[in-house]
Amino acid sequence: MTARSSPVTPETTQVITPDAVAARPGAPVWPTVAGAETWWCASDPTTASVGLWRCAAPGAPVRGVLGPGWSVGNSSIGYGGRPFLVLPGAEQHRLVFTRASDQRLYAAVVTALAAGLPETEVAPLPLTPADPDGVRTAYADPIPGPEGGDEVWCIRETTRAAPGDETADPAPRTTRDIVAVPLSGAAAEDPDAIRVVARSHHFLSGIRLSPDGARLAWIGWDHPAMPWDTSELMVARIEDGVAAPPVRVLGGDGVSVPQAEWADAHTLYAMGDPDGWWNLHRVDLTDGHPAKADAVCVLRTDVECSHAIWRVGATSFAVTDAGVLFRRSAGDQSLALWDPATGGLTELAGEWTDFAVGWSGDSSAVAVVAASPTESATPLRLDLAARQDRGAPGITVTRCVPASPDPFEDRHSIPQRRTVAVEGGWEVPYVYYPPTRPQLQGRTGPPPLLIDVHGGPTSRTGGTRSLELSLFTSRGFAVASVDYGGSIGYGRAYRDRLRHTWGTVDVADSVAVARALADAGLADPDRTAIRGGSAGGWTALAALAHTDVFCCGSVYYPISDPATWSHGETHDFESRYIESLVGVLPDDADRYAAVSPLAHAAGITVPFVMLQGLDDTICHPDQARRLVAAVEQAHGPGLCFRHLEFPGEGHGFRRAATTAAALQAELDLYAHVMGEP
Structure with a gap:
């Protein structure tokens, strides 16, 4: 079903450069179907904009929808x-x-x-x-x-x-x-x-009108809870175009509900985690009355089947005439179709291992964005014909954009999923990207290692092809992306490992991965660095301040001072997040002081780069500036190898020139500290 890229010989393969990484268009997002057409968004780093794209049928030419100046x-x-x-x-x-x-x-x-x-x-x-x-x-x-x-x-x-x-x-x-x-x-x-x-609530997501237009469902939550801690599925009757007082039908009291979809006028399917895993539930509205709803888990599994809400209207399952289409994960993700009549599962798109949040469709077709260890993210269309009697559904899975030759084919690293045992009996998952530099063939000795820390921290790393990480592996570095405690995809108990332990568990898990790879002869312990952005930047700084494992670090738009990263020092969504991650002030002041990278800036004794957007409203530039100033006060100028601030950039860089400059600063740091791989 999936065309593979044409073979590329080493003689024609190009060198991956920061400019090449920066020029690559962003991954497709928000895919949906519009009749026979498939639509999606994708960012353009050359214009720092997000375009809207469509194709008439899978494999047909891709066309832009809006003209210049219309960023979505x-x-x-x-x-x-x-x-x-x-x-x-x-x-x-x-x-x-x-x-x-x-x-x-x-x-x-x-x-x-x-x-x-x-x-x-x-x-x-x-x-x-x-x-x-x-x-x-x-x-x-x-x-x-x-x-x-x-x-x-x-x-x-x-x-x-x-x-x-x-x-x-x-x-x-x-x-x-x-x-x-x-x-x-x-x-x-x-x-x-x-x-x-x-x-209803301070935060809202996932509004859904019933097929008969008589009821409205939505997800809501309030401070200080984050939506993956506690959120509620609400249902209300619509009377003269306005909702009557809503009733909670699932969630709340420590239960999270990321998404709900109507199956018919009286039935909702929803993902919820009362058993510790985001699993599929059915909500039956007796006589259509919300106050008499019964929520039942219809597919109990010990794997995660949904997502954390980081964007309004985020989705990861769909209700179709053929059944409920959803993804599930225990590291790698798979796509499955559940038949409500029989309870049977049909596995789909087996060659893909990652399905991004944000898919959408109708009763007969769904669009998703998929990726794999050998394929970058691409939109897929799934056409699902209704089941006839007891026969199997007709299912067609096709990619919307044909595969094309990759000029960096033999320089990409193929990721490997691994785990390492840590204190408490936990297994910490991570994705290992081995070095691919052709000139290293036959060279002995372990390679330098970059520990890559995802943001969030309630997020995950996908074990898929990454041009950015291949920039480093193609130069001889190994890379390990860590799903430290707090990451999603492994159930609530694993997420809760980070509750009130941020700056401790994430650092310890990152260190454990670095040491495991060194012990296996897959990394040079004397040439091991750490990199991360946002919450990953916090972990990188904390690791540099509290351990002696890393020889240098690359830090993107970080949190450095937990005592000020709240209320007016960040945006509304995360303004109370720190309470679940570290604690509540003033009662937990000692814990704040113990883990704060800023409070322990004198403990940072190795070089690092600091990369920050000046328009960042989530992690203000002051978080980065104060950390750099504190290190310089303790050790004098020069330990911060490079501190780059980018006007017009926010939390996550959009412009190609910014991304290229940031990645070049990383490469320069690693060359300065670690030398030739």
């Missing part, structure tokens, strides 16, 4: 949310999307590719008003309104400016509502034309 996206909860909705038609589609530059909702008519009509220039028109002074509004997760087609429903986030102090706590200044926006465009000039449908 929103800033909901800081990391964004589902940014577009396609209402398909035979000759024309109606597109609704959020524009990144002003965060407003827009609508446009787009010619269907199968209609045989000439494509015309897409001319989007605003659906929502421009923000007044002192207000920032973001819209996310748009869905069709009730039958009639004259509204789109979405989650509106409103943040009001702090009087006289932009660093004031954003939580009391931020509200979220489920709203109805008229597709006529009336609200573009009249804000009162937007109707509030429902309010």
